Amino acid sequence: MKKAYKEEVDAQVAEFFYTSAIPFNVIRNPTFAKMCEMIGKYGVGYKPPSYHDIREKLLKQVVKKIDANLEEYKEERKRTGCTIMSDGWTDRKRRSICNFLVNSPKGTIFLSSLDTSDISKTADKVFKMLDDVVEFVGEENVVQVVTDNVANFKAAGELLMQKREKLYWTPCAAHCIDMIFEDFEKNLKVHELTIKKGRKITTYIYGRSMLISLLKKFTKGRGLIRPCVTRFATAYLTLACLHELKASLLTMFSSEEWKTSKFGTSQEGRKVENVVLDSRFWNNVSTCLKVAAPLMVVLRLVDSDVKPAMGFIYEEMDSAKEKIRSNFNNIKKSYEEVWKIIDARWNNQLHRPLHAAAYFLNPHFHYEPNFRSDDGREVKEGLYFCMRRLIPDMAERRKINLQIVEFHNARELFGMEDAKECRKQLNPGEWWDMFGDGTPELKRFAIRILSLTCSSSGCERNWSSFEMVHTKGRNLLHKKKMNDLVYVMYNSKLKSRQIRKTIALPFDDIESDDEWIVEEAYDVVEIEQVEGENDGENVHLDGNNEDAQYSSEEELDEDDDADDDDDAIIRGLED
Template sequence: MSSSAGSRGSSGCGDGGGGGVVLGSGVSKVQKSACGNRRAMGWGNDDSVGDARKFECEYCKKVILGGIPGLKGHLEAAHKETGAHRFVSYEFELGKWEMVPLLQERWINELGEGDEGASSEGGKRKRMKGVDSPSTNIIFRKNLKGDACKTIASFFYNNAIPFSVAKSDEFKEMVDLIARHGIGFEPPSDHEIGGKYLEQQVISTKKIVEEHKIFWKRTGCSILIDGWTDQKRRTVLKFSVNCPYGTIFLKSIDAFDINKSVDKVFKMMDDIVEEVGEENVVQIVTDNNASYKAAGKMLMEKRKKLYWTPCASHCIELMFEDFEKKIPLHKETIALGKKITAYIYSRNAIISLLHQFIRGKDLVRPAMTRFATSYLTLGCLNDKKGALVKMFTCKEWKSSQFAKTKDGKFIENLVVDGRLWKNIGICLRAARPRLKVLRLVNLDEKPAMCFIYEEMHQAKEKIQKSFNGVKKRYMPLWDIIDERWDNQLHMPLRAAGYYLNLQIHYSPKFKADFEVTRGLYDCIARMGGNVEERNKIHSQLENFNNRSNYFGSDLAIGLLRKHTPGTWWDSFGFEHPELEKFAIRVTSLTCSSYGCERNWSAFEMVHSKRRNRLKQKKLNDVVFVMANSKLAKKKQARWVARPANEHNIDYLSSDDEWIVDSDENSDNFDLDTPNEHIFVQIGENAGRVVGGSKDDLEIPDFDDDEDNDDEDNDGEDDMEDDDYDGHDLKYLLDI
């Protein structure tokens, strides 16, 4: 590079003065000439042509007008081109970044000097020469961030990446590490991502699995089998293993042919038990369909020390399904709720209006299961009742084109009519206790095996109380619950877990009925070991029942509710080793097979078509790493407060019936039918439970006092129409 100071003349140099650093093809100091500043970025990339406002670019030999600003603009615009300018890119960008801290430091120093003494001319500060305005860095960074964000957004659009990925911790950590590296970061190639780095992740994940296996030997474990069938009737099954230390994902398989045969299902179960180790397995948890039930019995015949148990989450979900399908009031109220949400979420203008009243929150509350979503969403509608009524009575709505359509009038009448909210309250009184049990078994915050027996009993009592003890109100609900409980949920392991739960056993209300005692001794006979060990367990139970020895110590009693039952037995059962081992394996169990990642699209990708073995192995490795990574985060989240919007409307599929008005829903309601006809149908044509209760399912108005004289009434005052406590529902929104 060359530059001639003398050829510039001695005047007309308005590019600023002061000290600095020149960054050209190399980083070197350039002396200041008489004409002014040669330290500004861009010097060293030019040759003088004898005019202070004209320079020749050393890269392309083009004459640039406008002095240093013109040269800077030329280099900035041309550094991405090929040819002569391909070498200026890194050098010029590096110069810009290295100039920033120098300019900032100089500006701060000279600003301090300017504060000490202002110019005597009008009290104005002296202009600092040789330093750019502090806004230069801000503007430069703002523009750079905008370009980066646009590029990231384009990456999402062009590769069909879900927008929710931007919320993930990995995405934020990736961006942060790239920013720390700075200019010149080279991303990994596709071969490195699918090769070296994938292998590293697989090795790390397998180490985590080995850590879990250590706990399996002491606490026992549960094999969880969860399945999904896609629109092409392909069935994917995934296998995971749960213990108090957490849940790990083992593998997934294409089970299209397996589910057709009980023998094949049995072999599949038997193989996975062999893989995990029969001595470690206490139970295998699956859905409740006939093939799994039959195969589970066959497995218990072969494997004498373990149990097959149906998934509690699935059983409770079936209860909700029965509520909706067998009780007309529930069916019609949920259908009307879907009508309201689908109408709103199908129209952008109404969504914008809605958010003005509900402050950006959603009306639909997705849950892990379909029918739980229905009742949680009814709860959300109930919580937003006031906001919805205000929205459909405000001036903006009344003056809109939607308010003049028959659809809009129908929805408006639904919302402002108090009978809908009354029916929603009735549905929620029946569903809320069940939702709490579902939350218990799904979140895995504590071993559900010890608590589900008691929670189910308390849920029935709460339903009875919420309907004021009137049999014809709560008995149809009880009949549905009892049918599912007796056939699917009442299992020996759950009875034994109830008996061995210190928090329940040492309470004054504890009572071991025949079913509980029989379940306990069934488990002892199956899991207690040889005859001598079983006899010892039986004798040690006497000390446990009587709180003898260390069972009754102040420390042990004081920590009953500060430990999970399994950790309590591990701490205070040392005087009774046989009973301790048995109790730990029973009280450490889960009840649900939903413990693994339920992102079925990833599993479907692995099994959607035939591939060569190398590519299939890579896909299996990707799912293995992904599923276990998500499970590890779920484990860490146990001790962290859950964000209120962890599950939002984005988790619903784009064609979900709660946000898209289906033809089926439209046919169910004639938009020209007056609303009073609909509510008469709900209130008066309640009918009976199909194949269920013998009692009349008609639910009278809650303000009708004639039921106060009913012999089944517990004497409490009737509840108001809309006295459902919506705040309690917030506790359930983590399902």
């Protein structure tokens, strides 16, 4: 009997999906399967809830259920501290939405979504919003507030630190690294020129459906656009994808199918062909990636939910600079301008005492021979600045000062073989939880710092979720109800999100940057002018072309010899 009804029931489920414009992947939602199971248990005669019930009574019930599920996260905040994350977002109706989330080692919780379209974004207004969230979460639980580094949020963060003297405001690390990528493109001629040429290739191909089909034939189905969590990182990841598919692109633009097509015989098509077949372009792609790949590792770190990043960013930023120097064979003139750009953002915008303190307290680095405890006093100054701000009680700080000696010299529990074995196996906060019992005050201080995130990209990764709720059909819903819908949608996925944690960059569900797909009318002309200025020259990192001395043939030979080294650098983007 059941088999006889199966096709009929499936057809009705499909019709419901089609007529309600429900995305097909909803069928994979575990709650959908649970719903079907519950209806089956009820049996014949089940009537669905009324319109009023599903938007009022049942929504309130689910909110209460989520509240209960989040109690363990709220309890964790008391022990580990937490980060309040805030980020702005604009929906399809051009409304400004400000999202507030709370991060702790167990996961990131959505708090509220506020429509700020009618609120002036002055520092005072932003400060009031942030201050209200801190009050709601509990000042005693908040170690830092992370936002973008735009002027009004920066000013609001400073006002918040003046009022709330036991927490920090820090700029979003992912946003700051994105600004470094932007600075590369603006200030280094080779990056500006190469990204424009790369964009020229992708926009030309993706603006023509026949070329997309031809591309996939030669690349075995792979595309050229590599979306990322930030706009300017997308540019460099797409350059990396072009590099990976270099052989396929060279074959495609040398093939009879291309040459005999209407595109291969057009003036614009030949310009794109010349770019792809120009060995100088591929040399410059490699140059750009030698700079970008190490920083992409840092971006992956601060954007990941796998482990709290605060204990690692200080060392990773320094390692990225060293890797860049190594990529250019320690030739100072090749990396000097790159370092200046990185240092300007790090010193003037991103670096905070929390980063240095977390580096000092991280057992992953503290016992290494190259640990920089006296590196220009910066590390220890950061440690003691944090202690004075986060621990105002002088008596407790005295105890911690004595306990730091025990930690530094690996005495008692810190010196046990198990503690030594786990220095790099456990997350830093977990290590302190396991082996810090002999120094309880230092243990609490260390856990609260090492449990912190470094960015607010958790907000950005969930814009698509907010967009699903903030739809045209729900524009008339009361703000409280809209907030409840997002609250339920986001927080009900916390458990499954923990299971699926991965260090890979979240390429799925991120919109590609349109400027890598949609052509701009002036693009070809502008780049052609730049090409004319640099014809016969090899573009250098500092933008000076005076020393160029290689012909195209010599550059091609150089490029072939360097391919293996370049491939190793590109693989760093994937690892």
